[in-house]
Amino acid sequence: MNTSRADTIWRLMAPDDLGHVTTLAARVHPDYPEDTTIFAERLRLAPSGCLSLMLDGQFGGYLISHSWRGLLSPPLNTLLGSLPTPADRWYIHDLVVTPQGRGQGHAQVAITLAENAARQAGLPTLTLTSTRHALQFWARQGFVPEEISAEEQAILASYDPQACLLSRPVG
Structure with a gap:
């Protein structure tokens, strides 16, 4: 699970990381x-x-992701109770790198790690909800909008009016 340079590591998240997250x-x-x-x-x-990014021994970001089913994304700030089974995709709930850690490829490494998790779970697709602020970033990573229902659009509105459900095949 340890990836990247010696002073940079994506590792499994620990409960003690949640305050930083x-x-x-x-x-x-x-x-x-x-x-x-x-x-x-x-x-x-x-x-x-769920992974934590350590940069020079300091908390530098996180990835929250999990198995999921269908195109109805979880509403913002909502507990799931359980994960749906069977799953048909891997859902990236959130990916954040601190401002000082951006532009160094850490987010791309996290996406690769999410793909690895999807592969291990036998899931062919990565899916996420993008806010208006991140749409260009996700498009550069190969994610494209899904055709969604009115019910899904209502859930996306809990994020912002321009929020979009995006997916890409696992590479």
């Missing part, structure tokens, strides 16, 4: 607040899909 999420996503309980539940439900 919540603080960073609030700083980077002030318009999309989520409670610590949301991150804690995702870590409990899908520990292999």
Whole structure:
């Protein structure tokens, strides 16, 4: 699981990381607040899909991801209770790299790790909900919009009016 340079590592998230996750999420996503309980539940439900980025020994970002089914994404700040079975895709709930860690390829490594998790679970697709601020980033990573129902569009509106459900095949 250890990847990248000696001073940089993506590792499995630990419960002790959740305070850092919540603080960073609030700083980077002030318009999309989520409670610590949301991150804690995702870590409990899908520990292999929850990773922490360490940069020079400091918390530098996180990936929250898990198996999922269908094109109805989880509403913002909502507990799942359990993951759907059978799953048909791997869902990237959130990927954040600190401002000082951006532009160094850390997010691309995290996406590759999410693909690895999807492959291990036998799932052919990565899916995520992109906010208006991140649409260009995700498009550069090969994600394209899904055709969605009115029900899905209503859920996406819990993020923002331009939020979009995006997917790409696992490479």
